[in-house]
Amino acid sequence: MMPDLGKYAFAVLASYGATIVLIGALVALSFRQRARVKKTLDEVEARAAAQTGKNDG
Amino acid sequence: MSIWEYANPKKFMQTSAWALPWALAATVLCLSVGLIWGFFFTPDDYKQGATVKIIYLHVPAAMMAINAWVMMLVASLIWIVRRHHVSALAAKAAAPVGLTFTLIALVTGALWGQPMWGTWWAWDPRLTSFLILCLFYMGYIALWSAVEDPDTAADLTGVLCIVGSVFAVLSRYAVNFWNQGLHQGASLSMDAKENVSDVFWIPLVICIAGFILLFVTLVLMRTRTEIRARRVAALLARERLA
Numbered sequence: 001m002m003p004d005l006g007k008y009a010f011a012v013l014a015s016y017g018a019t020i021v022l023i024g025a026l027v028a029l030s031f032r033q034r035a036r037v038k039k040t041l042d043e044v045e046a047r048a049a050a051q052t053g054k055n056d057g
Numbered sequence: 058m059s060i061w062e063y064a065n066p067k068k069f070m071q072t073s074a075w076a077l078p079w080a081l082a083a084t085v086l087c088l089s090v091g092l093i094w095g096f097f098f099t100p101d102d103y104k105q106g107a108t109v110k111i112i113y114l115h116v117p118a119a120m121m122a123i124n125a126w127v128m129m130l131v132a133s134l135i136w137i138v139r140r141h142h143v144s145a146l147a148a149k150a151a152a153p154v155g156l157t158f159t160l161i162a163l164v165t166g167a168l169w170g171q172p173m174w175g176t177w178w179a180w181d182p183r184l185t186s187f188l189i190l191c192l193f194y195m196g197y198i199a200l201w202s203a204v205e206d207p208d209t210a211a212d213l214t215g216v217l218c219i220v221g222s223v224f225a226v227l228s229r230y231a232v233n234f235w236n237q238g239l240h241q242g243a244s245l246s247m248d249a250k251e252n253v254s255d256v257f258w259i260p261l262v263i264c265i266a267g268f269i270l271l272f273v274t275l276v277l278m279r280t281r282t283e284i285r286a287r288r289v290a291a292l293l294a295r296e297r298l299a
Contacts, residue, residue, distance in 0.1 A: 030278055
């Protein structure tokens with residue numbers, strides 16, 4: 001199944017490997033930032049809602 | 058309905074929440090089909106041998122490295138002229154994606170260049186302008202982090218983006234301006250003689266579509282994160298005042 005890359009195996013496989021690593025890192029970083037910011041926003045919004053409730057009461 | 062409706066963060070969040078799963082699914086589909094087809098089911102080139110398989114990464118990444126900067130330029134100009142915060146945040150969100158594409162283009166270019174040209178690097182007009190574009194991306198990201206006030210950061214990075222556009226254009230057209238250097242002309246062309254053969258062209262076009270969709274997906278997701286982060290900052294500022 002694996003194509004015969006001959007003497008260019010290093011160049012081709014390293015290109016695919018480097019691309020997968022770079023895109024994988026970017027996607028992982030983007031998801032991590034998204035989760036962190038979303039969690040912080042939920043906490044801050046909950047505090048703001050509680051504060052509004054206290055002031056109204 | 059006007060396009061400026063999407064400058065409203067709430068409208069942008071609603072629309073992007075609907076579009077994101079579709080964009081993600083299309084990205085995975087195009088990249089899987091294009092890369093598997095290109096890697097496993099295309100023949101070697103008669104001159105370049107198996108290294109031709111690098112084209113499915115190098116060309117789309119290089120195209121998107123330049124196009125990402127163009128998108129950032131348009132978004133920055135919208136911020137500078139119309140002061141829409143979402144456009145400034147979209148430009149900020151796109152920069153790490155553009156930088157990643159630039160790095161992929163540089164790394165795969167070096168890996169391809171070594172066996173074909175006998176060198177990892179040459180101070181060729183296109184390669185050099187691409188390296189400078191990479192440095193501009195890094196400077197742009199650093200400038201966003203260095204300036205505390207987000208509006209001032211958006212103004213300064215907007216100006217940097219306009220200046221950097223010279224190198225984005227040079228990266229694309231350097232081969233045509235200076236008729237010298239190692240890098241060949243465009244792989245995709247309307248001229249049948251210049252264009253790559255059909256056997257490589259079809260998976261290449263699918264990979265290009267996949268990289269465009271990957272860019273759209275990541276920029277949508279990262280812009281949503283930036284909008285949320287700005288809301289966090291606003292709510293925390295309100296908390297401190299209370």
